[in-house]
Amino acid sequence: MTFGERLRRLREGRYSQEELANMLGVHSVTxxxxxxxxREPNAKNVExxxxxxGTTTAYLLGDTDDPSAGYRGTELSTPAPVRHKNTxxxxxxxxxxADNARQxxxxxxxxxxxxxxxxxxxxxxxxxxA
Numbered sequence: 001m002t003f004g005e006r007l008r009r010l011r012e013g014r015y016s017q018e019e020l021a022n023m024l025g026v027h028s029v030t031x032x033x034x035x036x037x038x039r040e041p042n043a044k045n046v047e048x049x050x051x052x053x054g055t056t057t058a059y060l061l062g063d064t065d066d067p068s069a070g071y072r073g074t075e076l077s078t079p080a081p082v083r084h085k086n087t088x089x090x091x092x093x094x095x096x097x098a099d100n101a102r103q104x105x106x107x108x109x110x111x112x113x114x115x116x117x118x119x120x121x122x123x124x125x126x127x128x129x130a
Contacts, residue, residue, distance in 0.1 A: 004035040006060055010053040010067060011035075022109045024048050025100030048100075 001009075011020055017035070021028040024045060033039045041049065043057075050057045055067045104110075 001062065001065075002038065003040050003060060003062065004038060006062070006067070007031075007049065007053075008035045010055060010060075014053070020049075020052065022104070023052050025104050025109075 011017070011031075015023070016028075017031040018028040021031045024031075025048075026041075026045065030041075034041055040046075040061075046057050046060055050060055053060075056064070058064045059067045
């Protein structure tokens with residue numbers, strides 16, 4: 001199964017392409033291209049999709065066939081603990097969330113999911129700094 005097929009299977013019945021795009025901070029055409037044209041998102045967007053859809057990046061990328069091995073509980077459950085507060089991947093991930101929030105605000109999009117992601121980010125970073 002391709003990335004696009006996995007994405008569509010998880011998205012359908014929960015969100016429209018436009019709703020998912022708004023939550024992720026991309027255009028709905030981008031979601032369509034990922035689902036139908038064999039294009040794949042960058043790592044930041046794969047992680048965002050996994051969190052929003054309650055699965056893992058491993059499932060989306062085809063490394064496992066178990067979509068339920070991902071985030072537990074609600075769609076916005078807290079990400080895995082940060083191993084070290086200053087690692088580049090952690091800073092880049094949360095920087096990407098902030099960039100998406102800024103762009104969504106400029107575009108006049110619903111920011112509720114981004115606010116929740118930023119709250120999780122602040123909590124995760126605070127616990128890593130303790």
